[in-house]
Amino acid sequence: MEPITNVISHPVATMQNLVVNVADKILGRVPVSTDPKPLRSDTVMMNAVTWHGKGDVHYEKLGKPLLSAEDDIILRVTAASICGTDLHPYNGDLPGFKRSDTLGHEFMGLIEEVGPAVQNLRVGDRVVVSAAIICGKCRYCLAEQYDCCDTTNSSKLMEQAYGHRKGGLFGCGHMLGDYPGGLADYVRVPHADFNCLLLPPDVPDDKALYLSDVLCTSLHACRDVKPGDIVGIWGLGTVGLFAARWCQIIGAKRIIGISGTDYRLNLAYEKLGIEVINYHEKDPVRTLNEMVPDGIDVAIDATGFRFAKSIAHKLQRALVMETDTPETIIECMRALRKYGKLTLIASYAGWANFFPIGFMFLKQITMTSGVVPVQKLWKYCLEKLRDGSFDPRFILSHYMKLSDAPAVYHMMNNHEDRMIKSFLRPDAIFFGPDNYEKGCAILSLAGRPTGNDLGNNSGSYERTTYTHERISS
Numbered sequence: 001m002e003p004i005t006n007v008i009s010h011p012v013a014t015m016q017n018l019v020v021n022v023a024d025k026i027l028g029r030v031p032v033s034t035d036p037k038p039l040r041s042d043t044v045m046m047n048a049v050t051w052h053g054k055g056d057v058h059y060e061k062l063g064k065p066l067l068s069a070e071d072d073i074i075l076r077v078t079a080a081s082i083c084g085t086d087l088h089p090y091n092g093d094l095p096g097f098k099r100s101d102t103l104g105h106e107f108m109g110l111i112e113e114v115g116p117a118v119q120n121l122r123v124g125d126r127v128v129v130s131a132a133i134i135c136g137k138c139r140y141c142l143a144e145q146y147d148c149c150d151t152t153n154s155s156k157l158m159e160q161a162y163g164h165r166k167g168g169l170f171g172c173g174h175m176l177g178d179y180p181g182g183l184a185d186y187v188r189v190p191h192a193d194f195n196c197l198l199l200p201p202d203v204p205d206d207k208a209l210y211l212s213d214v215l216c217t218s219l220h221a222c223r224d225v226k227p228g229d230i231v232g233i234w235g236l237g238t239v240g241l242f243a244a245r246w247c248q249i250i251g252a253k254r255i256i257g258i259s260g261t262d263y264r265l266n267l268a269y270e271k272l273g274i275e276v277i278n279y280h281e282k283d284p285v286r287t288l289n290e291m292v293p294d295g296i297d298v299a300i301d302a303t304g305f306r307f308a309k310s311i312a313h314k315l316q317r318a319l320v321m322e323t324d325t326p327e328t329i330i331e332c333m334r335a336l337r338k339y340g341k342l343t344l345i346a347s348y349a350g351w352a353n354f355f356p357i358g359f360m361f362l363k364q365i366t367m368t369s370g371v372v373p374v375q376k377l378w379k380y381c382l383e384k385l386r387d388g389s390f391d392p393r394f395i396l397s398h399y400m401k402l403s404d405a406p407a408v409y410h411m412m413n414n415h416e417d418r419m420i421k422s423f424l425r426p427d428a429i430f431f432g433p434d435n436y437e438k439g440c441a442i443l444s445l446a447g448r449p450t451g452n453d454l455g456n457n458s459g460s461y462e463r464t465t466y467t468h469e470r471i472s473s
């Protein structure tokens with residue numbers, strides 16, 4: 001039987017979405033550097049994965065997007081994936097969606113058309129696209145604080161509610177810019193020189209795809225980790241598992257993963273060799289206190305605002321007395337040593353009751369948070385893919401078609417079939433499970449023929465060498 005808190009949250013979530021849509025309509029939009037809605041063909045159709053309500057995702061036909069601004073490209077998608085963040089709208093927890101909004105922000109492909117103002121990309125280039133859409137020119141972009149680009153999100157509602165607008169994101173609803181997402185056969189990418197990373201042929205699709213978000217996000221989660229640290233990671237989804245791998249690369253002394261899902265704990269233990277705690281079996285804070293009596297140096301919260309454990313917080317969330325549960329944050333603060341560091345990488349969206357502000361104050365805890373500035377980190381991540389130190393494929397659990405996306409949402413949401421991370425090909429280029437590696441090899445060579453002539457766009461991989469110091473600064 002469905003828990004009562006879920007039953008309550010259905011109509012509340014629907015109502016929340018409606019209220020946000022009406023408020024957006026009344027307030028209108030702020031002028032931005034590019035129109036988020038692409039022009040679309042009336043005659044040429046394509047397939048896209050779209051939002052239709054809580055738990056309701058469709059695979060449907062939409063008009064193919066057209067070049068809509070001079071610095072656009074049209075991307076023929078060759079691979080895409082579904083992120084934990086995509087489950088927020090699926091669960092009705094991220095309002096601001098309308099019927100037939102295209103979902104998804106992790107995708108890559110081949111450039112099919114190039115606008116006249118695009119300088120460094122050509123037709124046929126193989127690129128991965130950043131989940132965060134940036135203009136490359138505003139104050140925040142110039143400071144490499146790309147996720148907070150000032151000119152790509154037109155939501156006046158976000159400005160009114162939060163004081164300012166963060167940057168736009170693909171496929172995350174109109175509060176976050178209203179850009180159609182990447183779970184489609186084709187995507188229009190605005191400000192393409194800044195939002196595409198050119199890929200060398202030695203990095204296959206099933207490694208490169210994850211540069212769009214999760215590889216960079218998980219590295220961003222580790223920005224306070226130093227060699228020799230003891231790190232606790234709450235949540236062992238893709239970002240938690242990748243963060244554990246980054247901690248190993250950085251040289252953390254001990255890494256302890258906390259989750260309630262057996263197969264993820266097993267994967268972390270078997271593939272990465274980290275220590276694990278199943279919170280259904282042991283109280284995580286008490287166990288950590290026994291394992292590390294002085295407290296851990298760094299806590300990474302990779303769980304998210306939706307996962308209330310106690311009835312009190314489940315009810316408060318269901319009744320919108322709070323939007324986000326602070327329970328993981330409380331556990332992190334209790335397990336941290338004095339002067340410890342807490343990084344929130346999980347999405348938080350609104351407000352939380354019983355936030356442990358006194359714990360933070362009395363233990364001198366520094367808390368950092370925020371969405372990843374992808375363009376700051378993706379070249380460093382690419383280098384780590386190329387030199388073999390990071391192979392993201394240890395979490396790849398499902399190779400499927402784009403038309404399977406509605407099923408993948410369901411499986412991910414319910415932790416079915418040991419789902420961790422999907423790799424989806426548009427149906428027209430799905431090679432079949434037996435030819436999966438062959439397909440990756442063929443498509444890896446589909447871009448520009450030589451590895452050294454990759455232009456000089458912001459995404460060209462050979463220009464900047466990122467060091468760890470640069471990332472953590």
Ligand SMILES: [Zn+2]
Pocket residue numbers: 083084085086105131213214
């Ligand atoms: Zn994501």
Ligand SMILES: [Zn+2]
Pocket residue numbers: 134135136137138139140141148149150151152
């Ligand atoms: Zn900007």
